[in-house]
Amino acid sequence: MQRTPSQTVGPFFLDALIHAGDESAAQPASAMATEIIVLEGVVADGEGNPVGDAFLEIFDPFAPNSGTHSNADHHIESAGFARAATHANGEFRFITHYPGAATDRQAPVAPHLEIMIFARGLLKPLATRVYFDGDAHNEQDSVLNAVPASRRATLMARRSPGANPSHWKFDIRLQGASETVFFDF
Amino acid sequence: MLQTDAMDVTQREPIDPPYRFDAYGSSRLRVPREPLLPMPGAVRSLRGPVYGDGKVAPHDADLTRQHAGGPQGERIIVAGRLLDEDGRAIPNALIEIWQANAAGRYTHKGDQHNAPLDPNFSGNGRVLTNAEGNYRFVSIKPGAYPWRNHANAWRPAHIHFSLFGFGYLSRLITQMYFPGDPLLPHDPIFNSVPTDKGRAALVSRFDLALTEPEHALGYRFDIVLRGAGATPMEK
Numbered sequence A: 001m002q003r004t005p006s007q008t009v010g011p012f013f014l015d016a017l018i019h020a021g022d023e024s025a026a027q028p029a030s031a032m033a034t035e036i037i038v039l040e041g042v043v044a045d046g047e048g049n050p051v052g053d054a055f056l057e058i059f060d061p062f063a064p065n066s067g068t069h070s071n072a073d074h075h076i077e078s079a080g081f082a083r084a085a086t087h088a089n090g091e092f093r094f095i096t097h098y099p100g101a102a103t104d105r106q107a108p109v110a111p112h113l114e115i116m117i118f119a120r121g122l123l124k125p126l127a128t129r130v131y132f133d134g135d136a137h138n139e140q141d142s143v144l145n146a147v148p149a150s151r152r153a154t155l156m157a158r159r160s161p162g163a164n165p166s167h168w169k170f171d172i173r174l175q176g177a178s179e180t181v182f183f184d185f
Numbered sequence B: 001m002l003q004t005d006a007m008d009v010t011q012r013e014p015i016d017p018p019y020r021f022d023a024y025g026s027s028r029l030r031v032p033r034e035p036l037l038p039m040p041g042a043v044r045s046l047r048g049p050v051y052g053d054g055k056v057a058p059h060d061a062d063l064t065r066q067h068a069g070g071p072q073g074e075r076i077i078v079a080g081r082l083l084d085e086d087g088r089a090i091p092n093a094l095i096e097i098w099q100a101n102a103a104g105r106y107t108h109k110g111d112q113h114n115a116p117l118d119p120n121f122s123g124n125g126r127v128l129t130n131a132e133g134n135y136r137f138v139s140i141k142p143g144a145y146p147w148r149n150h151a152n153a154w155r156p157a158h159i160h161f162s163l164f165g166f167g168y169l170s171r172l173i174t175q176m177y178f179p180g181d182p183l184l185p186h187d188p189i190f191n192s193v194p195t196d197k198g199r200a201a202l203v204s205r206f207d208l209a210l211t212e213p214e215h216a217l218g219y220r221f222d223i224v225l226r227g228a229g230a231t232p233m234e235k
């Protein structure tokens, strides 16, 4: 069967899709040992203007119990999954866990989160990944290594000094200078 | 993670719109110009998030009964089946919808169209598919609305749909249109879909069997999501 084509999310999704609490993928302490982190950043367009009407979904494929129901406060109950809209200044903010390292068919996989971006102007979602700057596993990650070295930094969240829980900054540039690396959806 | 084991989708007829579609003005500054990297093989076979049924209340699927009174407009029933490319029904899947009211106005505070709001209509709905992948909403037919994409630009009547399937990459956001809408040939968003077959798949079908006497017109809209790969990643 031929699948149904994608259309833009448009500018008016907020009341339907964005609910308080959905920006958190944090689980009860007993369910997960790794630290809680804040992942935040700004989405900007090809002229550097903030994109204030986008939303993002993050998914941690290795979250404990991923694929099961978890967060009781969530409208969307799935471990490792969260959704957040950007504000007028382009900023988004997630609360999640520092993801774990893994192996895929014996190949090492560095800690990362999958990200989808939806916005007016996007006729289909953009798919990217966030890795964590300084993580010892990054060097061996085959996906990261397949990204041209000059663009690899666009997939890297950087730790902001001082904050507790730790805050990681990940800006997304949809187009232009330092355009984020996106994967073919 | 080797690309050699991944299905080569680039050889097939394109189904989705391209990112860059200049007739749709908002796309110009928001789409990548650098080449896209191949989707990692592990993501192609990644299982998507799943949902509990605790958060979906019965009135979430009936947009005409979310307020004290009934909304203005022509009552409709929108129903269909959620399937994957292999024809498998997708049970217990979350479907979220949003739409303008009968006058073509969204409740969203950013909607500047001077058509009236309807105090009895919010335009947001949620439902879970049943064991056979079927879903059903009750609503009112949305109005067309103007936008500023080009001179005298009007969106055809549509309902926005957000869907999840078995695989992470089965995620879909789309729009359902109504048969015979004279605005369809003029709409760049609808016409960003590259094939006749693809565009036809976005137009619901009037269904007399779904229509309820003295109550509401029935429109059928089946949705097909990308199939899931087989191999989940190892921990």
Ligand SMILES: [Fe+3]
Binding pocket: A010, A012, B100, B155, B158, B160
């Ligand atoms: Fe719309």
